[in-house]
Amino acid sequence: MKKTKTLAILGFLLLLSVCTAVAVNATNILQGLSNEDEININSVSVNLILTPEEKEAAINLVLVAPTIKDLLKTADNYTVKASEIFDIRETYEGITLVPKPGVALVTLELNRDYGEEFSVQFVKATVDIEQMEITNTEVKPEVRKPKIIENPMLPNELVERASEFDGVVVTVSGKVSLLGEVFSSIFELDKTVTVFYAHEEATIDVSDIENGDTVTVTGKFVAPNTIYALKIEKRL
Structure with missing residues (x-):
């Protein structure tokens, strides 16, 4: 039975990005979660037709x-x-994302450790589900990045070069806002970068920090504008 949900655009984008995801090492495969059959968002609609078995x-x-x-x-x-491969079509009701029948897009992200550097490489393969054959493979160039950028940066500079520093440990200085104003362990720097000060890798004490203070944050940057803090220093 098809299920129909009406969601906000943000919810749509999040759901659309969810597909069978597998986090693996060189020998393990974990089956991910399936999507709903159909999603309607105001004037935007999309049918998700690949089954979990087809994705796997x-x-x-x-x-x-x-x-x-x-x-x-x-x-x-x-x-x-x-995930599905979509065609975008305009109708009198709005924009419709129409999945191409019988095909799937498989995306791999490869990571390599080079000591003080790491690399990311993407591979995309188009699969004919009915014939169970790969019809196209696109191997992107490997991109190497330093693990740590020691020179301090400004928040706007970091965001403007987000893809360059994605996954890198950076140091950023700026003015604090939103601390204690939202239901999460976050604050903003210069109203540009979102900083998580409590997460899986670290929990930073911010009891002596207030909105309006200038701080220096060192942590892992995740594009487009998020830092998972490893150290926070208040500038006097």
């Missing part, structure tokens, strides 16, 4: 392809997901 089959097919297997041998870890 597409992923397994790609992972055993010779080119992909060679790439995986060089990776320290990777993630993989399968």
